[in-house]
Amino acid sequence: FDAVVAATFASFVTESALTSAAGGGFMLAYPARDKSARLYDFFTDVPGRGRTGANEEMNFYGLHVNFGGMFQELHIGEGAAAMPGNVAGMATVFENHCTLPLKELLAPAIEYARDGIELSSCQANFNGILAPVLTASEEARAIYAPAGRELTEGERLVNRPMAETFDYLAREGLHKFYEGDIARRMLEGFGTRGLLTAKDISEYRVIERTPLKLNYRGRTVFTNPPPSSGGTLIAFALRLIEGFDLSGMAHNGYEHLRLLEHVMKATSVARRKEFDSRIYDENIASEFLSDAMVARYRAIIDAWEAGGTEGELAPVGTSKGPGSGNTTQISVLDCDGNAATVTTSTGIGCGYMIPGTGIMMNSMCGEDDLNPHGFHVTPAGVRMSSMMSPTIVMGGTEPEVALGSGGSKRIRDAIFQVILNIMDFNLPVEEAVNLSRTHYDDGVFQVETGVAGEALDRIEASGVEVNRWSTKHMYFGGVHTVLLGPGGMDGAGDNRRGGAVHCG
Incomplete structure (x- = not known):
């Protein structure tokens, strides 16, 4: 379980086109000590708890993405962001199952974000497919196109704001993602031009x-x-x-x-x-x-x-x-009989960052396969469905x-x-x-x-x-x-x- 938490946070850096600390996911765990399986649901909630009426200032728009010759219209903008659960999920796993200190588990992710990762062919391909999303806002462009163009294979993707955010969480605790400065920034970025409310943040819960x-x-x-x-x-x-x-x-x-x-x-x-x-x-x-x-x-x-x-x-x-399919999978077995498999996603990302954190918010409210009855019609607070x-x-x-x-x-x-x-x-x-x-x-x-x-x-x-x-x-x-x-x-x-x- 230590490996799962460490690898999941590392994936938020190394596969940031596929997943994010501001995304959602699930972990199926089989702790050997319990001899039973449990499912942690930390997928996204429909935002808007306590909000009345439509948000006339909402930023929500479509774009066409080429998934290997199959084009799909997807929707991004702050209005595409749902209430994220990935950090809450990892906090629950850490509290219930981990043995190593949080600082040690987050150290690889912090290093990757601070020093950068050399993009493989696969990573560069993902980022290229999602270039319209990864360059949709000034903060995103500063990370994914720092020289005014997309990064290519062999170049380094550096995200120092994310390193600072993860270092803060490692010192203060994962619950701080939903409190204080980060919560304020989340509302600043996604409350006015999106649907997120303070109630969404305070009432989010991992479901076992x-x-x-x-x-x-x-x-x-x-x-x-x-x-x-x-x-x-x-x-x-x-x-x-x-x-x-x-x-x-x-x-x-x-x-x-x-x-x-x-x-x-x-x-x-x-x-x-x-x-x-x-x-x-x-x-x-x-x-x-x-x-x-x-x-x-x-x-x-x-x-x-x-x-x-x-x-x-x-x-x-x-x-x-085809659906976006931007998802990360981590599977772990150990010699003590423990098993864990965790799937996380950010959709395609909404194109906009939680201000100052280096973390892009998810696009779950803009994914048609997650919103089969239409966009922004599901009641606020509902845990969204997923194929994961x-x-x-x-x-x-x-x-x-x-x-x-x-x-x-x-x-x-x-x-x-x-x-x-x-x-x-x-x-x-x-x-x-x-x-x-x-x-x-x-x-x-x-x-x-x-x-x-x-x-x-x-x-x-x-x-x-x-x-x-x-x-x-x-x-x-x-x-x-x-x-x-x-x-x-x-x-x-x-x-x-x-x-x-x-x-x-």
Whole structure:
């Protein structure tokens, strides 16, 4: 747990285009001393507690971002910022689970921010994609384009205001992010031209939830429960595919791909028909994952597998685009039997900093996939939903696999496939994470390069629209994974997002 807090704060510096101290997230923890899993929800709240009427001065506007050839309109400005929870989440983890002093845990992040980090190709690419956001305000330009242009691979990204902010928190305590000078600056920056209020800051709370639990192929899987959607959709897909024997299928061969497309399609449509409108209902997970619901959708997949037509699972609604997918994943196992997997995000960032701190606020109120009923219509104080799905697979009574992913709407399919690769295909973790993946969205089967063209030809011949990608791409997520196998600890960082693994 010390490693999780240290790495998460370091990621606020090194992956600041993907996550932020002023973002939100989740951590799934399995403390060995407790022999039980718990989910810490520190995602963003809808801002505006105590505010009456519309804010006529709100700064909220759209821009088009190119995600690898797929353009999406996203919204930024102070009005896109939701109430952040990442620092509160790390404070809760620190208080409940950590053993090292806070100064020691934040020291790497402070050093990276003060001395700068040399941008890798992956980091420079992320920053380039989000250049319209990272240069939207004067304070942001001073960090991300200090010479009047975007920083490129090999150049150093320095953020001394963030180093000073983190040094202050290390000395005074993480609670100071929500009190005193930083709280005042947050209101100064996002109260007048955004929706944030003092009540939002004072009433923000980390929520401890009971993780969603299911059995798959004789193992227990823990993941993120509602009101977040990702974990429940992963569980639904696993329940559907458990009715099929994958052992005789060639990995990413025709039979495997056909089944994946059917299961992903069924899950997507079930989500829209049965799940999205009831995401805050108390019993939604148990009803959505019930034997009757699973049997109904599995029977239709059976008909498809036998050559039937779509029938009642014709596509419902339309997709609004790829989603930003700007998320950071950290997965940790230790030799004492502790496991933790934490996923954090800033959306794409709203383009504006908490004044004087070097920290960019999130853009969760400007993300259409988090606001399906429209922008600024959800009541203030509501904990926002997310696709983020930190997940732990148990091997008997001990954690065996800890994983999670960035990738917006692709998170569920990415984690689902890595679980299958490990548990059904018995692939080494490096292959399980980095082999070609697929995703079903809005009637189109998205397929990464590396899949046999003959298999895809047969899929297309059956009437499925296939989009063949020429590269492996961050669009398909970044499933950073660690596991405890017969040979000991192992892990893999997802190459799509510059992932890395360290044992020691």
